[in-house]
Amino acid sequence: MLADLLSRPTPEGILEGALAQAVTLLGGQAQGYAVLRRGQDRVAAVFGYPRPLIGTALSGPWANMRPRLLTDGSRELYGLNPPEVVTLLDQAGMRDVPLSLVVPLSDRGRNLGALVLDRTSPEGISPVQQEAVTRWAGSVAPLLGLLDSRDEWRQATRQLASSLVEAVESRDFDSVGHGQAVTETALRLGRAVGLAERELEELWYAAMLHDIGKIQDEAGHAQIGANFLHGVPHLAQAQKAIRHHHERWDGAGEPDRLEGEDIPLYARILAVANASVHAGDLGRVKAQAGTELDPRLVGLLEKVSQDG
Incomplete structure (x- = not known):
């Protein structure tokens, strides 16, 4: 029962x-x-x-x-x-x-x-x-x-995460709002891929916290950021996504030079969302498909951009 x-x-x-x-x-x-x-x-x-x-x-x-x-x-x-x-x-x-x-x-x-x-x-x-x-x-x-x-705790932890990211971003005026923008794009891609609500929840944390390692320094921020989620079992995939969001589709990225679909899915989504926010132009993102970015996800980005 x-x-x-x-x-x-x-x-x-x-x-x-x-x-x-x-x-x-x-x-x-x-x-x-x-x-x-x-x-x-x-x-x-x-x-x-x-x-x-x-x-x-x-x-x-x-x-x-x-x-x-x-x-x-x-x-x-x-x-x-x-x-x-x-x-x-x-x-x-x-x-x-x-x-x-x-x-x-x-x-x-x-x-x-x-x-x-x-x-x-x-x-x-x-x-x-x-x-x-x-x-x-x-x-x-x-x-x-x-x-x-649980709902109250979920809202509280999200607010805490958002506030922490805003504090980091406030150190560089050009970065203010970047985490939120990447998160919104990543979630649109996640829905287009067919992620379930539980998976979208974890993707939210990965996207919102992807640059949190910059609280120490720009260099190596992906690994540093991943360490923030060490010991949080239900965000294990988010931790991997943060660590690997600077890998490249062609294997020339960092920190582990992973290639293609060996790069965790959430990390590939973050890479496309991050590139989209930085570039501000779909054409510039499409130019990176198959080299830096997952070409299938870039195609989905084009579709959700048109739908939106």
Whole structure:
């Protein structure tokens, strides 16, 4: 059960799995939706209800964040929302819900949202079933809290990396903004190559930090920069990219004179993105294809430049 939830490690994926299991705990004959509290309460997942509900801003009977069994079904839900939302609820078939169970999702004092389970039959919900769903929600909430914390940590580490790069660039006025520009181009190339989100995340760090070694000196900055990521296992490919982004396609680069596809992919992407930002002209970059730069990636650069 936990493996199923973690197979989609996003709040939406976890909530879809949580709703499915909650319906099972009620013995079936129910459907439901999950609400996340992020400034404004919004539907984040559904089970049995139409998917267009996802993303809808919704007020509801979960505001006080305590378990509730609503014997008048969706009456309170309808009374709390404006006409345009009521229309969506009608289209989803919620008006005639006979009975609803509202179960909050809380983690260490943080109110994350709620699961709402609606009966689709006249059958009631027993205290045992209510307790089972409440316990289940209590097990799911820490996973949501962990994802929220991960997102916050991700944003914090990105901001720290960006600030460090800006500090290095500020020593040379002509370099200000270079890291950000290379990163934007590298990510466009990464998407064109077909990198997954996790790979794009690592490419972001490689591109943003590719010149961080210049904090000491221009000479040997690629190796110095790579050392900044020593001992960070989940950025191992980013470390390789920084070390090798001055290798050349023809093998005449540094530090290891790697040639062609022996050069790590992220490093080849960085080399093309770096050349593009420095040259400021696609023609000058194309002139380096097959000698300094991966010709396939230069071709993709031309394509994404035209698309952009």
